[in-house]
Amino acid sequence: MFWKFFSNDLAVDLGTANTLIFVEDKGIVLREPSVVAINTQTNEVQAVGTDAKEMLGRAPGNIEAIRPMKDGVIAHFEVTEKMLRHFIKKVHNNRTTLVRPRVVIAVPSGITQVESRAVRDSALSAGAREVFLIEEPMAAAIGVGLPVEEPSGNLIVDIGGGTTEVAVISMSGVVFSKSVRVAGDEMNDAIINYIKKKYNLLIGERTSEQIKIEIGSAYPLENPLTIEVKGRDLVAGIPKTLIVSDEEIREALAETFSTIVEAVKIALERTPPELAADIVDKGIVVAGGGSLVKGLDLLLREATGLPISLAEDALSAVALGSGKVLSDPKLLKKVSI
CATH class of the missing domain: 3.90.640.10 (ATPase, substrate binding domain, subdomain 4)
Structure with a gap:
């Protein structure tokens, strides 16, 4: 408890398109595009986030706007570290904290060990004290308020910028997950x-x-x-x-959507029968920015015949879920990977 006076623990949704940061007791305090503008001659960071996104495709030759995340994982290690450091500093109002923060980061469920190591290392070098990784579909399910700790099946579809995550969750664990890099x-x-x-x-x-x-x-x-x-x-x-x-x-967009529908169907095929029975009652919850495309719920309903519900705050589901985990040490222990 003593440490709480000094550091703000953070939950980060390090997305391909946007990065969101959740601070305990304050909620989501930062929501910016995952873009960094770098001067190629001096290697200095010119802008990060919204300002850098304005430069995408419009910058002169010596300034390059980079999106350091690709398909939900880190493509440019140093740039990601700079971006994270900038965002963490911004959240702390540019004041240096006495104690470095604990950070929970949501990562795609299909992430390899090398990729998850890169996320962990970049957060540590950006100034985190401890880093916990949590699977994105789990974070999204907690964020939209699904009863993940109960022994009943929940099917969540999280369509982000780089990946679409489909997962069946029961008793704080992922029973089956499919991550497709189409979103x-x-x-x-x-x-x-x-x-x-x-x-x-x-x-x-x-x-x-x-x-x-x-x-x-x-x-x-x-x-x-x-x-x-x-x-x-x-x-x-x-x-x-x-x-x-x-x-x-x-x-x-037809091909992209058919890939997403296919991923949902595969998840349904692989679900154990008891959990499948729960999903028939509860239906499928869709979150993430991609779920905001008009008529997606109708397409999924037609393809699966199950009730589809869209998350209320689709863009923030993963960050809110990671934030809830941050303030619940028991749950954090169960769901961190």
């Missing part, structure tokens, strides 16, 4: 490729994300939507504007 980023790439193929128009990552958020859908919509898309014409080489409909974007 939000993959959807953005699919939109870029589709528009490039169909219209010979090249668009950037930020534009494709905007299209996905505004008119992306997994199931036919009642009211058709369109969006104006600006990019570079590959034939004429000049900037050009197009109008794209939700139907076209749905076609572009």
Whole structure:
């Protein structure tokens, strides 16, 4: 208890797209894109988070905007460490704490030992005293309020930026989990490729994300939507504007969604019968940023025939779950890997 006066223990959702930090007694205090802008000549960090995301695809030659996380795991070790250090410092209001914080970090369930070691090492070198790793689907399930400690089956689908995690959870343990590296980023790439193929128009990552958020859908919509898309014409080489409909974007995203549905079906096939009976009653809970795509619940309901419920605060589920674990030492012991 004595240490609590000096350090703020943190829970970190180190995501491919966004990093969220949860502080005990304060809730989520930071939510920023996982992007770092680095000056390639001096190797200095120019900007981190929101400011750096503004530079994606717009920076001059000597400044590179890097996304250090790829597919839910660390792709650039040093950059991740710099980013974590910046965020931890920002949460502590730039004051140096007397005691370094304990940190809980959520990682994908399909993570290898080497990858989990990289996460642990980068957090330690960014100033953590102790690092606990918790599987993302477990964190998401706790975050959306599923009764994970009871001996009954819960099926959670967490669609993030880099990975989609499908897990069956019972008695604070993961009974079966499937992690596919197809999620939000993959959807953005699919939109870029589709528009490039169909219209010979090249668009950037930020534009494709905007299209996905505004008119992306997994199931036919009642009211058709369109969006104006600006990019570079590959034939004429000049900037050009197009109008794209939700139907076209749905076609572009079809493959990504079928991969996600397939992962859910595999999880259901591998679930022990008693737990499967629980899931029939409770249904499937979907969390993560990817669950915000319109009509995804309808698509999953059609594919599985089970009731689907979307998490209330889909983007924060993993961070909230990691935060709850942080303040419950017993649960932390059970679920940390």
